[in-house]
Amino acid sequence: MQPAPSYPFAQRLGHVETSAIREVFKLLGRPGIISFAGGFPDSALFDVAHIEEAARQALAQQAAQALQYGATEGFMPLREQLAALMQARGASVRAEQLIVTTGSQQALDLVGKTLAEPGCKVIVEGPTFLAAIQCFRLYGAQVISAPADAHGVQPGALERLIEEHRPRFVYLIPTFGNPGGATLTLERRRRVLELAVRHQTLIIEDDPYGQLWFDAPPPPSLLALTSEVPGSRDWLIHCGSLSKILSPGLRLGWMTAPAPLLAQAVMCKQFSDANTSAFAQAVAANYLAAGHLGQALENARRVYARRARVMGQALHEQLGQAIAFTPPQGGLFIWARLTGAGGALADGAALAPKAIAQGVAFVPGAPFFATQPEAATLRLSFATAGEDDIREGVARLARALRV
């Protein structure tokens, strides 16, 4: 018998492993499971009719461009629409100052490729987006968690970590963060930008959820606030995404950054995938130009706000003192902590299989911490289950907690 071949893998692969979340997802195929585990929008909210209209227009009027290779920077009509989206939210960005990426995951990959390497350090919130942690680790970065609370990252603690570790960059999801659901206050946003200037440290603002507010818009993005903090625009990279507000299947995100950084990101993207699908870009450009996003966003906000409220109430009613959380003001997630009250379980990873046995799935919180994981945490998405399923799923969760 031949021995199995031994392949010369790069050392960087030793820094990461396939996400713990993927393992949870494998269990979701079981019939009857109610899932709070997803990190995606509800397919029922996709504006299919208007997307079809936009696709038809792309092929009827722009086929030679939509089906051809395109500029690495992106399809100009889409860049213009994305600049307008950011302008409408108070940020001053021209189309030439942003590039289109293959989902905002690629923006993170380009940040890593451009800035991270073995021996460098990166600071993120604890907890944060797992695929960001893994992405940066794959480029060799040591990823360090900064403490966050219900109002986002704590600027005092962040400053001490910046002084101690001199990171290549600080990665934040300041608005309705995944998984924490927290929103950085206006005061803290200003302090973070001041920190960036004082310590000449890049901040990555990842903002896929900012438009998904419930009762009132969140504070302005860090990007918008750079105009109030002199010098801070030089230290801010902002990543946006159409995945949560239009469709993940188009795989469209974007990134705006100071010109020298953007130029290097474009160079890296040239050798990552050359350009993002021109067809998907043309479809999105037509959709946005036709002005349909406003209505689609209103629908999504209304549906998600109601589901968030239903889940919050059910958790209070069914789990009582055994669970603690801050009701989110937007986004897709409730981030909760098992308190152990009344001797109940206080470990998310231990609860997960019991929950699956009861017919409900969620994601344990510990993997979302780059360092110092909090075992008692869990992430519950209210985005994709209907209101009755949310109530039933929470009842099952309560049963799992008592088993």
Place this chain on the structure above:
Amino acid sequence: MQPAPSYPFAQRLGHVETSAIREVFKLLGRPGIISFAGGFPDSALFDVAHIEEAARQALAQQAAQALQYGATEGFMPLREQLAALMQARGASVRAEQLIVTTGSQQALDLVGKTLAEPGCKVIVEGPTFLAAIQCFRLYGAQVISAPADAHGVQPGALERLIEEHRPRFVYLIPTFGNPGGATLTLERRRRVLELAVRHQTLIIEDDPYGQLWFDAPPPPSLLALTSEVPGSRDWLIHCGSLSKILSPGLRLGWMTAPAPLLAQAVMCKQFSDANTSAFAQAVAANYLAAGHLGQALENARRVYARRARVMGQALHEQLGQAIAFTPPQGGLFIWARLTGAGGALADGAALAPKAIAQGVAFVPGAPFFATQPEAATLRLSFATAGEDDIREGVARLARALRV
């Protein structure tokens, strides 16, 4: 005045620069220029009507999947269609043995991310695809050219280089290569696979052009031939693309590799762009399932074959002894060498601006060599200009050569 900020770029950026081809492309906007510089298919050949039908079907019947996140490995109906494409060309591949990539450029990026790192060596053909050289360098590889002739890479020389350098992998475009246009003979294909087994060295077969043959199909792919060379399948990664045969704007490529390599590539892709556009994948799956590719390929083969012949004849008539080339049997390119006969220029880079001044563009050949550039070479694409424009463009090239 504030000093310009100094950003902490990763060292890897020092290994590459924005491609020389991009610089040539900036000049193409000038009105009246006939371009032989492109590396893309003719937009006029896109099968727009059937692509629109496929898009309508995706949104009418599969919207919840096509507009949602998808598996990192790819959309299963497309994986099945791609497996069938390869089976039809004599290779034994199941859908589970391939992953969909965001263009085949991403397959190269995943090869680099998975296997290359500082201090390692990679062997490529001289000349080869520039974005492959740059992609591997960005991951720290030292890229070495193996000599190639009109019949592709020379196995004897390749074996000596493998023994000397112990490369992480050997990257080849065995069929109608870019830019060299050469096709590896059947005999050499077998020898390359034997080398792979004997030296336990991975071969990357990049095959975007294999279906674009003119008079007769090329020899079977290395992938198909692995069945004849025991053990060789363990050492072969095969990359395919829909860009040259369906549409670059869908940004769809694929990669098949031994299971442990494919698993690591999937892990890397998870943090590169999570998944390739599900919408684009559904459109392509529907298009292929409807059986339209055969007719589209026949059209493309006929048009490109004619243009290749016209360009070849015009070059002989207009440039005579001043240029030497082997007429291609498929693909998009004529790779030529300026002989200097009669005292004419024998430097592609020096000819390029003179040609632009005469109203014709091409790409000088030297940048396509990872090492030991041949200054007298140039790449001429016959794919996107009509026959009259090809004759006129070659006449201009002849004038440029005489100036």
